[in-house]
Amino acid sequence: MSKEKIALCEDLADVMPPEYQELVATATFGNQDRGWKDIGSSKELIEQHSLCAGCPESIAFRFIMSSIPNPEDSVFVGSTGCTSLVFPQVGIHNIHSLFGNQNAIASGLQRALAVRFPDRVKDVYVLAGDGATVDIGLDMTMQSWFRQEKFTTICFDNELYANTGGQESGLMQKGFVAKMAPVGKKFEKVKLPEIAFESGCHYVAILTVSKPNRVEQAIRRATYVAREFGPTYIQLYTPCILEIGKQSMEGLDEMKDSESIGGRFVMRELMTDEVKAFIKEKEAEDKARRKQAKAVTA
């Protein structure tokens, strides 16, 4: 939808709830240089949600929704899990259907939108938990990469099944004692970033959501590369504070610990040289445009 169409009918605008009046007035639709820095100065695309207080998934959602470059023409696909408590409140069309089928849905959706809107860029994103991505949905996750489907897969890695009460997941660390892993998990955390790269993802990033600029950069890169090359994958550590016994204020520390040297979530990016060169060029373009925009407003 063009930004102009995200508008209220004048004759009924003054009965609309305040959150929509604000969305129309100040959200950053139509601004390809939007980013996490708009948080606070513009209406965010996400309303209240019912995650646990302090759950890092919530800040991850806010960073992602403020960073996607083309929200007026983006559609998200989710899966069953804690993330699906947030999605109804997101100001972007999004699909939940079953648990684990997200990359299959996104494959059909992205192709349908490409067929229906050949002259427009419509970005499709999957955003699902680690159980959905790596366990029940792994077949469809990887097959969409093999097939070179042009969308970005984002995994909220909280290293367990949060929504069903903290069971073992493939991305859980070895030895962790959890429900359904009563004597500790017997095998290593699945190396999905490497698997993703080997399976055909053109850009892979693994990081925590402690630093918004990093999240923004990964999201923008993944989006651009998905449009031009094919599948991209981002794995974000969003610890489930409830199930690992942390307080609501401790999520950030947990993420920082895990990304310090030697930690499992030290930021890494995997890409080919060709993609690297493309990103460099694209980011130079972005920079020049922003500079020019600044010069005009100054």
Place this chain on the structure above:
Amino acid sequence: MNKKVDGQNSRILLSEKVKVGSKGPVNLTVADPNEMFFEAKRKPAFLTGSEVIKEAIRRANLDMSVAYPITPQSEAAALIGELFSEGYLKEYFRGESEFAVMGQCAGAAFGGARVFTTTAGPGTLRAMENFPMWAGSRLPIQVCVTCRGINSPLSIQPDTLELYYMLETGALVWHAETAQDLYDWILGGFMVAEQPDVHLPLALACDGFFVTHTKDNVMIQEDEICLPEYDPYRSPVPCMDMEVPPIRMMRDPFVMKSNYISYMTHASWQQEVRAAIDRSRKHTKVIMGGSLIETENLDREILLVSSGTAVSQGREAIRLLEEEGIKVGLVKIKSLRPFPFEELREATANAKTIFVPEFNVAGWLAREIKACIPDNQRVIAGPHVAGGMTMPSEVIVMEIKKGLGMKVEALSGRG
């Protein structure tokens, strides 16, 4: 219990955006389906059921199909691929499993595409979680189910047990007897399933091999015409393409949080899907020649009631019995969902004995009929065959004679 829908609305209603005469795929021209189905000149074509599917899809103005091989639908699914290579549809690929394929079809339908796929037996069961999701999400996808046996043990042969599983998915379920049914209903099916007051998936069933792999004369449109394209903005739910409000929209959200949502929403949602099935009656009638059932000689005391190719076998059995002076009437059930309650009650009003031949071990159609008509001790569930067995007309003849208390010699098993 449905009210019999009659008389009114003898036309297929179209989106106001439809431009009859505009260009369709390749060399086809968009037609008014009312003309295309009922008036356009037709020519005979001698085709297998798989080829019939291809010819119907050629004219369906389809956006997308996703395929996965399983006998007996593999040929049809591959032929649709040929159509894709010729430009008759815009997207086509092989998915990784039936579960994934039905998800891919759903994704495309969420995005506003007209979608068709095919499956059978184990594929239908592998995909099963998707069908109620399709219906609950109001996705008008058409899946052609070419019925075959369900494991274990494995069988690739015709058997209609899988349809029993389909009946409460919330999808429309139709059962074609012949290749002509298949052809007409694939095209008509899109027009019914996409009505804004229906907007549900359609499982169009036919019996594997008996229909898919035998050649039959089918009357197809002579002119190079096709259906109008699907208009996703008539949908009863927002299309997920960011082109329609509200943009703060999840399909479909959890409606089960007791603190801020009524559980009744979920119950009402399920009722609404069933209501949409009922609303399809008046549209379906138009493309099924006026009724969800077809009847012959309802004044007779003995009736054969069935669906699919069991009806064809029944027709021959009736002829054989007639030679012996035993008069039997016939009811062909075309639509299983919606189920023709009222029509069946009326059609069976005079019958003293009702036989229900079926190609499955469960006898689900007999159960459906028993649940719908008064004095249901009149229903004799049989004869049954399963696992790919044929049902010679003589077997039906025998069953009827036995049911009438006549002495008959058993037709020996042919395993």
Place this chain on the structure above:
Amino acid sequence: MEEQYQVLPGPEAFLPPAAASQGIVLPDPGQAHIEGRLVDEEEAYEYAARKLLGGKVPTIFPGPLVLWKWNEKAAKKASAIRRLANALPARLIPMADYRPKYPKIDPAVEINPNHPNLTIWHNKIDVCIFVGVHCHQANLALKIIRGGTDCYTIAMCAQAGHEDACLSFRDISPETIDKLAATVERLKKEGVESQAIPFEQFVMSREGVVKGDV
């Protein structure tokens, strides 16, 4: 012969049936339905206008398809809806979206399809119009309202109509909305008085309610 089901205001049942499963059939083009009875559209204008004028708290619930200016026709429908609200007079309470809104809705100023009864009860609405709501969501809401409230529901549907409403038009357009408003004006001239309890329509800004009764 079984008695024909009628689509009447509730409270009908703990879980009322969908009217379609009770044998109620939707109108064809040119028709409307009144309580399940198929009638000529003309009859329904008069009937609906009288129902609306007779209500103490007549209310219009515009949905996303007419609240958002996603095309020119939507804007025209919105203008016509405002004219109809003024002609009656009727309150305007939006159904801005269909999400299960967290943490809760404010029933004075919004209605939600997942628990529309809250808004009906809170404002004591006795007759209402659904317009610009996607059909699936409208049907859920209409049925829940019939289940738990005594509100008379009218649907102005741009598609095939709603048998779960007590009265439903189909194929509506800016012109047909205006036609209903014109019928209201005519009846008023003929001496039919609005029974609406006097109210001031609320006005909302980005900060919240600026004026009006809530």
